[in-house]
Amino acid sequence: MSQGFQIFLFFLLALSFNVTIFSQEKRPNIIYFLADDLGYGETGTYGQEKIRTPNIDALAASGMKFTQHYSAAPVCAPARYMLLTGQHAGHAYIRGNDEWNERGDVWNYTAMFKDSSLEGQRPIPAETVTLAELLKTKGYITGIFGKWGLGAPQSKGDPNNQGFDEFYGYNCQRQAHNLYPSHLWHNQTKVVLNNKLIAPHQKWDSLSNPKGSGFFEQFIQKDYAPTLIHEKALSFINNHKEESFFLYYASPLPHLPLQAPSDLVDEYRIVFGEEEPYIGDKGYFPSEYPRATYAAMITHLDQQLGELVAKLKSLGLFENTLIIFSSDNGPTYTGGVDFDFFQSSKPFENGYGRTKGFVYEGGIRVPMIANWPSKIKAGTTTNHISAFYDVLPTICDVVNIETPDEIDGLSFLPTLLGNNQPEHEFLYWEFPSYNGQQAVRKGKWKGIRKNIFEGNLNLELYNLEEDEQEHTDVSEKFPEIIALMEEIMGQQHTQALNPKFHFKELGDN
Incomplete structure (x- = not known):
């Protein structure tokens, strides 16, 4: 055998080895972590000064922060639909919150508990192509943990019928108006919790001096939904650590009502001092310490993100995981939240008419952080103008999936990788x-x-x-x-x- 032929054979073997290694390389895990009603200015990395968010800030410091990212809608359900389908509001099936009222008394929480057919929002069509379904074509295990809002239990819009292998949380966004709910859903199974059924929009009699009367204790019960949801999400990661997975973590925090772990509330009480209680006259549960409780909800959200990152690191998955953190729309203007005290929409306008529910910047400009240690340069900030409906084509590019024809999104993968980025018209x-x-x-x-x-x-x-x-x-x-x-x-x-x-x-x- 000639020396030249030996060199050629060695080259072919080396090439074959490299191709084999590349083909066996595990596709990146993908986690989309969605906060609920978190304002643009409510985390430290985006300028918040009163609420502690060290884990969100660290994610930004080791990843990329977007300064001009937008929700596709100023409220919950349409934003989530457009996120999962890549369509904007002029083409989407869901364009607003739709409680499917023709079924009956859907706001009656006692009736809903007894009859699940009254629960959930109008279902999205069976033929809807979701991001989860696309990822399954590449062998991804898919899970959603948190709030759904796109189809009632057992309907064609149920998450298990829209590409998700596992679901745990609130099927119905009305149910999510209580963080100590009567039940949650695990796939098609209704999981009854150790909480008393209390209707969130029930009117409460105000008391002349509710402090110290025990009045507020009834709104803090045993099974805190954000904790249960978080535990299931961590279990999902652990159960599928050997596979490529897509985790859609749709947290109910910090959406109202004002309910948070007492230890965090107590910490913020010391910082903020005395404050007037919120009696619940807007239809949400009362809160003895509204400022401290709201801050605690956001810090608890931050802690859960930190625990998720720690889990990935402990399993050796962090380097090969793309994490995107964002919020479904701007902050609320009601329910006891002091948006001026926290400057929730900073640098944009606060309050009714300018935040949640409205298409001014405070209602639709949202924080977004992307972290992928093996691909994204740490500590970068981009002013690329992007929106929720760009997430689907971006993840399709990451995984090498052909995007559907009927989308409005534009992949921002070039931005993540530091390359030249096409811009939206x-x-x-x-x-x-x-x-x-x-x-x-x-x-x-x-x-x-x-x-x-x-x-x-x-x-x-x-x-x-x-x-x-x-x-x-x-x-x-x-x-x-x-x-x-x-x-x-x-x-x-x-x-x-x-x-x-x-x-x-x-x-x-």
């Missing part, structure tokens, strides 16, 4: 609640149309580079930009299949 929102709204983000420009159901089709226009708080409407100065925004709104809005989401003012039947 625009982002689009519509929301058939709070009098009807539309919005477009195009570069530095933000166009907003509100009160559509009152016949208003005029647009407000803001230059976000100069006016990120959206204080100065410059629509009269830039008629050509307004015309372009109107054209985009006209093109991107399609009539929803569900009449509940129709805009007659925009030409819907």
Whole structure:
């Protein structure tokens, strides 16, 4: 055998060895950790000064922080639908919260407990292609732990029928208005908890001096849903450590009501001092220490993220796991939350009309952190403009899945890897609640149309580079930009299949 042939044979063997190693390399695990109603300014890495979030901050310090990432909707269900399908609000099946009222008294918690057919939201269609279903084509084990909200138990929209191998948590977002609920769901099984059934929206009689009366004790029970959900999520990781998995961790925190572990509440009580109790006059449970409790909820969320990262590290999985952390929409404006005290939407406007439920920046601009130690450079910040519906094509790129044709998203994998990133021509929102709204983000420009159901089709226009708080409407100065925004709104809005989401003012039947 000649020396040249020996070298050639060695080269072929080495190449074969490398190809074999690459083909056997385990695909990355993917964790999407979604907070509920967490404001843009409610974590330390995004400027929060009163609430401790060391684990979220550490995730950002060792990963990438997005400063211009948006939810696809200003409330829960549509945001989650668009996240899982890659569609924006002009094309999506779910465009608002829909409690499927024609079934009966769906807000009667006692009736729901007895009859599960009253529980859950209107189901998404059986033919919906979700991110979980796409990942299963590549052999991923898929799990959702937390809040679902896209289809009642045993319906075609149930998470087990939409690509998830395991589900534990709240099927129904109405049930999630109590963090000590009567029950949760494990796949198709109703798990009754050691809690007394208390209706979250029941009206409570205010007391002249509720402090020290025992009045608040009834709202803190035994089985705290965020803890149970967290334990199941950790078990999922442990059970599938040898496989590639997708974990959708849809935490119910810090969504109201104000309920948190007492040790954390006590710590914040010392920091914040005396405060006025919240009696529950807005339909949420009362709280003796509303500021301390809200801060405790966010810190508890942070602790759970830290425990999840620690679990990955202990199993040797952290380096090969892509973690994305975000929030489904902006912070709430009700239920005892002191959004001014915490500056929840900083640097954007706080309060009703500007946060949750509205398409101003405080309602839809959300924190997002991506961490993937083997791929993402630590301590980076990007101003790439992105949205929830970009997550599906991004993860498809990560795993080498062909994306569906009917999506509106754009992969931000190039940004994660430090490469040249194609940019969106625009982002689009519509929301058939709070009098009807539309919005477009195009570069530095933000166009907003509100009160559509009152016949208003005029647009407000803001230059976000100069006016990120959206204080100065410059629509009269830039008629050509307004015309372009109107054209985009006209093109991107399609009539929803569900009449509940129709805009007659925009030409819907």
